[in-house]
Each structure stands twice: as C-alpha cells, then as structure tokens.
Amino acid sequence: MTRRSTPPSSARARHPKGATPTTRSLYDLVVHELGQRIIGGSLKPGELLPREELLAEQLKVSRTALREGMKVLSAKGLVESRTKVGTRVRDARAWQQLDADVLAWRCELMPTEDFVRKLAEMRELVEPGAAAAAAKQRTYEQLRHIDEAYAAMDAAVDLEAWAAADLAFHEAVLNATNNELMISLFTVIESALSTFFVLSARTAKNFKAALPAHGKVLEAIRRSDPEAARLAMLAVVEESRANMQKGRASEN
Amino acid sequence: MTRRSTPPSSARARHPKGATPTTRSLYDLVVHELGQRIIGGSLKPGELLPREELLAEQLKVSRTALREGMKVLSAKGLVESRTKVGTRVRDARAWQQLDADVLAWRCELMPTEDFVRKLAEMRELVEPGAAAAAAKQRTYEQLRHIDEAYAAMDAAVDLEAWAAADLAFHEAVLNATNNELMISLFTVIESALSTFFVLSARTAKNFKAALPAHGKVLEAIRRSDPEAARLAMLAVVEESRANMQKGRASEN
DNA sequence: CAACTCAATTTATACTACTATATAGCCGTG
C-alpha cells in the first residue's frame, strides 16, 4: 500500500487517528475530511465554506478532486452549492441520516449515550418486525438457513464463532423477509452499532446466554407464528441492548 | 461544448419533488442516466462499462463531468471503479437501497406490486413503532403540534388541505420520537410511496374517512399509552394501504 | 425619490489536454 502518489506533500497518507482506511483516494479524503468536520460540528449548518480555489489549496488537492468530493457530499445532503453564492453547509434535517458514511461519522464523532439509544431503538423496531414478516412468508429453504445458523450458534466453542453465527442468524431472518429495504436498514444499523460494542469481551465467559431466546425465534418462525416471532425477537434485542449498556457502563 | 441543453432556469421546481430531471446540471444528468440504467437493469451487475473516454463521448459530456457523476454513483454503491480494470456495476446487495435517488429510480422503473408491498411493509414497521415511541416520550410542545395537525385535518375543506394536514400529522408524530434516524427513514419511505398514489383523487368524495383512526392515535399519545398508540397507528397505515391498493387496482 | 434596468463581478460549472500511478497480463529467466 503506502500511497506514494503524493510526493510533494510528504506528511499525508499517514492517518494516525482512526485505524481507518489507509490508501484512500484523494476525493475520498476530501469527503471524509469535510464530512467529519460537518458532522462533528466544526463546520456549522448555514456556514459558507471557502470558495473552491481556496478550499482546494487548504486541503492540498486540486479543484477537480475537491469538486468530485463535493458532489458526493452534496449527494449525502451535507452541502449545497450555488453559483455565485458558494457552497453552504446544509441543515441537519437535510442530511441523509441513513447513509453509511454519515452514520459512521456520527458514531465516531458523537458517541453519546443518546445516539446509541436511537440506534438501539431502530434495531428494536426492525428486527421484531422482520421476524414477524419472516414467520409469515419464509420459504422452506430460508427456514433451513436460519436453522443452520442456530445450529452453528449452539455448536460454537468460542466467542468469535458465536458472534459469527449470531450475525448469520439475524441475517438469515432478515433475508427471509424478501425485503431488501429491510435488509439494507438492518445492515446499516447493525454496522453502526457494532462500532460500539466491539465484540464485548466481558460477556465471553457466558457468551451462549442468548441461545434459548434465539431458539424461541427459530421455533416461532418454523411454525409460522408472526406474533410469537415478533415477541421472541424483541426479547433477543432487548437483552442484547442491556448487555451492551452494561458493557459501555463498565467501560467508562 | 453544445451546452445549450440548460439555458432557462425558468422551469426550476421550487419543490424537489417529482422525478423531473430537466435543467439539471451535467453531472446530475450523468448520475441519473447511469443510475436509471443500472436500476432499470439495462446495465447488469458485474458488467464492465466502457472506459471513461468512450463513455464520456457517448453521454456527450466531458470526462470531468463523467467522473464527478461516477463518484456519486460509487457513493450510492452502484458502481465500483478500479484502476486498470475499469468501472464495474456492483451487485444489487451493495446498493444503498435507502438512498433517496435509488429509491426514486426503483419507483420509477420497477413500479411492481411487489415493490409497493415492500414499501408499505416498511411504513407499517416504522409508523406504529414511532407512535409508540412518541407516546412514551413526547413533550407537551410536541403533543400540541400533533394536536394542531389533527385539528387541521378535521377542518380541511378539500382533498389538498387534508393531504397537507395528514402529512403534517405524521411528521409531527415522527418528530415526537426525537429520533432523526426514524424521521429520515419515514421521509424516504413516504416520498417513495407518494410517487404512487399521487393524491388519489378517487377517494376525494370521502377523504376524511381516516379521521377517527387518526384521532385514536392522537388520544393514545395524549394519555401516553404506547401500546394503544402502536395499534391505532397500525390501523391507520393498514387502512391507507388498502386504499392505495384499491386506487392502483382501478387504475389498471 | 422610488423603482426598475443593466452591467460588473464573483462563483460554481464545464471543458480540454496533460501527467501520475497502479495493476492485469505477458514475457523472460532461474
């Protein structure tokens, strides 16, 4: 890797902050830099940022690369460019809150208890509903996948194997809804939440505690009982949230 | 050159509502053109599209404008560019399904019964959950806004006024969740759904039919009863979906 | 003196031509 594409400005390319992404392309760098400034609040809504030429100079990129990044930011609803007036940071209500990057930046820059609550709330909305939908319309094949994931959870010998099987279980349930909108929402929420509890090692000693709760979900889906599936899945995610909060609490 | 495609700024919609890509900027044109081709299926996942120079020529734009558009498409998960290999259409599972544009293109290009079902399913997931959350934590101020919207629905004298008040009601409920993720999801789903039932004029004669159902939602939120609010809102959206399907059925 | 017109100015938008860099595929050598 080691991007040697920028010989003139040496001290770039080394991103000491996040363990994130080396080898970013330039426009991606622009997107992340400005995106994080906006989400983080150092660039406030309504604020007019420097004109292209100046901003490009400040970020050490060409105007072209800057503009490519701006288009992406504009697509995410973070900025708005108008001729003569300049590029303005848009109000938070225009942001595409469900965009993967926007969500990731919020996780990174505003990891407040409140935001975790909102994410958990979304999860507790999606997953029980998905379980109910899955119970309603799952095919035999889809049920088999859920079953296999459950078996893998049961057979897991360490935390890592369990976490993988757990994710597979939830994905299998979501898949059985045949609704890619729901799958997409789940994916986005899940990946945001996972930045917090990072394989909470403190549950390691008894990582299979959630197995029976998952079993109830499986059984409800097997016998095509939507309401039971909804309640069972609700129990799963509520238990998961409780664990996560406990983890975060002992962390601080 | 030949930039006479967008001389007048007259037909500029003050409401970025409909899918009217007239008088768009060039990169926006590229985004829409290729985005629609991909979503519509004439460009299939895995397919390698022509190299920049050729594609720019085909679309009658410069390479720069093309690349700006490509960055946006790449941010939406529709394409993936790699040096030497070219730009490849990504698999549907990588698409940001909840992106406003992606959703709009799907509405426009795949208006199947099945897709409407998925949207309705999402709505029936979000809104009851939101109503319950609102009942749990609404402030007095937020309740007042819901109340006002309800009063406006009651006072509506024509379909247009009722539709506006109806939207305001649902927005007020969503706002009371204090969860911008949920608000964003609602907004996106709602605007996608609204492309279908286009102010269904066939319900014009008795457009206030849903008023009592909304009243139950309001009352449940007023007395902070989450479960009642959930059920009442569920009734509202199910009734709405039934109307919509009836409308679509009589349309074809 | 108010209102209207119009041009100057500023800024984003768009184009062309060019350089830099990365990598798939090939080719030669051990």
Next chain:
DNA sequence: CACGGCTATATAGTAGTATAAATTGAGTTG
C-alpha cells in the same frame, strides 16, 4: 514451474481556460 520484472492500459489527479448564473450596485427613468 515459479518468480520477478516489463509494458500496456485503465483510472486518479492536475492545470488552465471558458461559460453561465446570480448578486450587487450603479445608473436611469417614472
């Protein structure tokens, strides 16, 4: 056969210039 370098070709990035649009204010007119 494997390994290492060569090359062709694609995207990534830069520089400079021209165009269009909108704000501003000066100038003109009722």
